[in-house]
Amino acid sequence: MTFALTVDAHIFREHLNRISSNYKLVGAAVVPVVKGNGYGFGRELLIREANLLGAAQIAVANVWELASALTQTSGQVLVLEPFNPADRLAVGQWELALRANADRVIAILSNNVIVEAQNIGIKKILLDGATSMHRFGMARHEMASLIRDNESKIEIVGLSLHSPIAEPVVTHFAALEMTAGINTQSTTNRVLEILAWLASYQAMAKENSLPLRASLSHLTSQDIKTIKSAYPDFAIDMRTGTQLWLGCPKALHATGDVLAIHEITKSTHVGYRQIESTSNQRLLVVSGGTAHGVALAAPADRSTLRKKGIALAEGINEVRGKVRSPFTRGGDSFIFAEPPHMHVSLLWTNSLSINVGDKLDCIVRNTTANFDVVVGL
Numbered sequence: 001m002t003f004a005l006t007v008d009a010h011i012f013r014e015h016l017n018r019i020s021s022n023y024k025l026v027g028a029a030v031v032p033v034v035k036g037n038g039y040g041f042g043r044e045l046l047i048r049e050a051n052l053l054g055a056a057q058i059a060v061a062n063v064w065e066l067a068s069a070l071t072q073t074s075g076q077v078l079v080l081e082p083f084n085p086a087d088r089l090a091v092g093q094w095e096l097a098l099r100a101n102a103d104r105v106i107a108i109l110s111n112n113v114i115v116e117a118q119n120i121g122i123k124k125i126l127l128d129g130a131t132s133m134h135r136f137g138m139a140r141h142e143m144a145s146l147i148r149d150n151e152s153k154i155e156i157v158g159l160s161l162h163s164p165i166a167e168p169v170v171t172h173f174a175a176l177e178m179t180a181g182i183n184t185q186s187t188t189n190r191v192l193e194i195l196a197w198l199a200s201y202q203a204m205a206k207e208n209s210l211p212l213r214a215s216l217s218h219l220t221s222q223d224i225k226t227i228k229s230a231y232p233d234f235a236i237d238m239r240t241g242t243q244l245w246l247g248c249p250k251a252l253h254a255t256g257d258v259l260a261i262h263e264i265t266k267s268t269h270v271g272y273r274q275i276e277s278t279s280n281q282r283l284l285v286v287s288g289g290t291a292h293g294v295a296l297a298a299p300a301d302r303s304t305l306r307k308k309g310i311a312l313a314e315g316i317n318e319v320r321g322k323v324r325s326p327f328t329r330g331g332d333s334f335i336f337a338e339p340p341h342m343h344v345s346l347l348w349t350n351s352l353s354i355n356v357g358d359k360l361d362c363i364v365r366n367t368t369a370n371f372d373v374v375v376g377l
Contacts, residue, residue: 163218
């Protein structure tokens with residue numbers, strides 16, 4: 001009864017080393033992001049892989065992931081969710097994690113709470129600049145005010161920026177052509193937005209003797225090359241998670257075991273919801289259910305006409321009771337008999353070649369998957 005992720009370790013690690021080397025070649029240090037469900041691998045396993053890569057720093061999602069990460073690596077740990085003194089439960093967790101490890105922890109501040117951060121023992125911070133993500137971050141004048149009024153003993157180690165995955169719709173970068181010699185017509189908006197921030201932060205840093213360091217995300221090695229050519233004095237930390245861990249799909253193979261097969265005649269009712277069979281079929285019981293992340297989906301992306309069409313077709317199929325499962329064999333997918341259970345799924349098939357003990361491939365989002373076992377690493 002196993003829902004498994006099998007990894008080709010050689011191909012997987014070759015990919016990790018290639019990503020790391022590509023960024024190093026353009027002057028950026030890779031910061032592996034190890035958060036949430038560990039991208040399906042589990043956080044402990046990924047921290048081990050990050051250690052093998054020689055990463056001096058890893059990043060976790062929030063303070064609740066901090067303590068365990070500190071025990072599994074000897075390097076620095078960056079907490080991506082900005083410190084928020086209004087979250088009293090999180091503040092208590094911060095205090096616990098910092099008692100013996102404050103020198104290895106880097107917090108992010110997205111507003112002026114530097115006094116509160118110092119009071120709980122935070123020693124190192126990145127200042128979070130507002131980007132077109134519009135999630136967290138300070139405006140330039142807010143950051144300048146924080147730096148100017150800072151009388152704490154906290155060390156400001158650099159600037160943090162979180163870029164969107166899609167190309168930002170930002171247009172006002174004319175000043176860059178004059179201050180940094182950037183051709184705004186041939187540079188992406190994502191990079192232009194970062195360059196604009198680096199220009200602002202550089203002025204603040206020089207005025208206040210701060211290090212020129214930027215922690216960035218969602219950039220290609222070519223993007224980094226462009227950034228470094230404009231601002232060679234900046235040390236760049238490249239945070240990467242999905243691209244690093246899930247960027248080589250051919251190395252990853254998710255499967256569920258066929259646990260039982262039932263020969264079902266027309267009009268037989270099956271499952272929790274007693275769904276009626278419309279014909280003589282075989283009912284497969286396969287390992288892999290909602291507890292594993294099977295068939296869990298985020299709201300549909302309707303950013304293009306094609307994606308809107310796919311969402312509409314899927315909705316029609318659901319009404320007809322013809323929802324395709326993520327389980328496949330030889331490229332052919334199976335229909336759910338009913339919504340997946342917590343640990344197994346019920347699937348319809350007419351194939352006589354499937355036997356108990358066979359493995360079915362499963363297309364699953366690793367960022368929401370929870371495998372019983374990871375094989376190969």
